[in-house]
Amino acid sequence: MPPCTLYDGQYGTVLAEVKYQSFVGYYLSIYQTEKRRVGHHTWSIDIDFTGISSLKIFTQRYFGGSGAYLYIRLDGTTIFSDTSTGHSWTERTLDVSAYSGVKSLQLSMYGSLNSTSTAYNCNCNFAKITLVRS
Structure with missing residues (x-):
């Protein structure tokens, strides 16, 4: 996948952008x-969550400055967020048993402020999405 603006x-x-790292x-x-x-x-991406009890995903977040956070949402409802100072690759197991049918899995970086300062950068990374059946 080429970079998407x-x-x-x-x-x-x-x-x-899709990238590669040996760990994940x-x-x-x-x-x-x-x-x-x-x-x-x-x-x-739209996924059918019928009969799915949990979603496993690896996340990583790093940044310079503040004001950018990692979010995982289903149809706009937050099921995981990281607003800390960042984290190395970590596997998350998220309970999605309350969801059924096709839902939009949304992986996002959230910016909490507008700034034209060049002091900021942020990476929110997502890997190895696995759906676990009930």
């Missing part, structure tokens, strides 16, 4: 170098 304007550029293999990276823009910058 999620935002390009006054507050920089936000890209989504291929992963989705949503990132912005320099500047910051408010809002969710999201990559999504």
Whole structure:
């Protein structure tokens, strides 16, 4: 997948791109170098969650500066977020047993402020999505 531009304007550029790292293999990276823009910058896919009890996913987040966070949502409802100072690759097991039917799995980087400062950068990375049946 070539880089996909999620935002390009006054507050920089936000890209989504598939990259490779030996620890997790291929992963989705949503990132912005320099500047910051408010809002969710999201990559999504529709998945049928009928009979699925949990979703397993590896996440990684690192940044310079503050104001960018990692979110995992289903149809706009947050099922996981990280607003800490970042984390190394970590496997998450998320309970999705309350969901059924086709839902939009949304992986996003959320910018909490607009800034034209070049001191900011953020990477929100997602890998190894696994659905566990009930």
